[in-house]
Amino acid sequence: MKATRADRGRFIISSFVFICFLCALASINEVRYDSLLKFGRCALANINMPCKLNASTSNTLLAQSSSSDDEIRILFGILTLPDQYQRRHFLRLIYGTQTPVGAKVDVKFVFCNLTKEDQKVLVALEIMRYDDIIILNCQENMNKGKTYTYFSSLPEMFNDKEGPNPPYHYVMKTDDDAYFRLQSLVDSLKPLPREDLYYGYVIPCPSMDPFVHYMSGMGYLISWDIVEWIKESDIPKNQLEGPEDKIFGNWMRDGHRAKNRFNAKWSMYNFPEPPTRCTHELWPDTIAVHLLKNQEKWIRTLKYFNVTDNLKPSKLYHIP
Structure with missing residues (x-):
């Protein structure tokens, strides 16, 4: 009887010690368990609803997986004019059918303030449907500061403390008569620095x-x-008028910026006709083709790069 009571006492003490050990272990790993539980609830919830995680949860998940850090974020700004409705719809086809791997590319159309009643209606409908337009607080111009307004407006536009930092690794400025092959662009950027770069x-x-x-x-x-830097520095503010791309180069020189520069020539070039020193024939190792001023040049370029090869077969259409 005494032995039984002694065994029972040892069992109670052992159980108590074991429970204390479990409590200590749970306390040490509280953040991890809480994070995993919250992440699991989010994963099982409606995938269309965003999951809001607290700072400790976000940090824990970030430590567990860095794959998202490796993805390049690019803001791809196409400078155009408000009335260029058909060109924007066409370019939505061009870029909407490209799905680059290893990057998140946000294509935006950029122009200055609307000035006509029809623009206010039609552009508003575009925004409601596509959400891919940036309207700058400026008057349309070619060489009087539109480029400066574009770049200097972005930090405030994309100032989201809950979003990634920086919001984009790179920002592109291009024209609406240029065709970029986004996967080729992304592949060329992968080995390059993400700071002080001019490409x-x-x-x-x-x-x-x-x-x-x-x-x-x-x-x-x-x-x-x-x-x-463009937003904060006085150097760009004091040099606004003139050929804007040349002026931009002056900003980099005077501000001692862009120590990392990458010349993408000859993967970027003008359309081969008419031939100049800035052109060559279309070739596979292409990032961008410029001066596509008419439909014929666009079609020749798109056909060369076989952009419709991935068209899925269907009984609903027949395209020879």
Whole structure:
């Protein structure tokens, strides 16, 4: 009987010690368990509803997986005019059918303030349907500061404390007569720095040195830290008028910016006709083709790159 009572006492003490150990272990791992539980609830919830996680949860999940950090974020700004409705719809087809791997590319159409009643209606409908338009607080112009307004407005527009930092690694400025192959662009950016970068097609055409002059307006890309510098520095503010892409190069020179420069020539080039020193024939190793001023040039370019090869077969249509 005494032995039984002694065994029972030892069992009670052992159980108590074990329970204390479990409590201590749970306390040490409280943040991890709480994070996993909350993440699990989010994963099982409606996938169309965003999951809001607290700071400790976000940090824990970030530590567990860094794959999202490897994805390049690009704001792809196409400078155009409010009345260019058909061109925007066409470019939505061009870029909406491209799905680059390893990057998140947000294509936006950029222009200045609306001035007509029809614009206020039609552009508003576009925004409601596509949500891909940025309207700058400026009057439309070519060489009087639109580029400055574009870049300097972005930090405030995308100031989201709950979003990624920076919101984009790179910002592109291009024209609506240029065709970019987004996967080729992304692949060329992967080995490059994400700070103090200035990327594009070096002008003048024969030059291969990105530190001599500036990048062509067919399309150039800068890192987010340069975007922030443009907003804060007095150097761009004091040089607004003149050929904007050349003026941009002056900002980089005078501000001692863009120590990392990448010349994408000859993967970027003008359409081969008419032939100039800035052109060559279409070829597979292409990032961008510029000066597609009419439908014929667009169709020739798109056919060369076989952009409809992935068209799924269906009984609903027949395209020979």
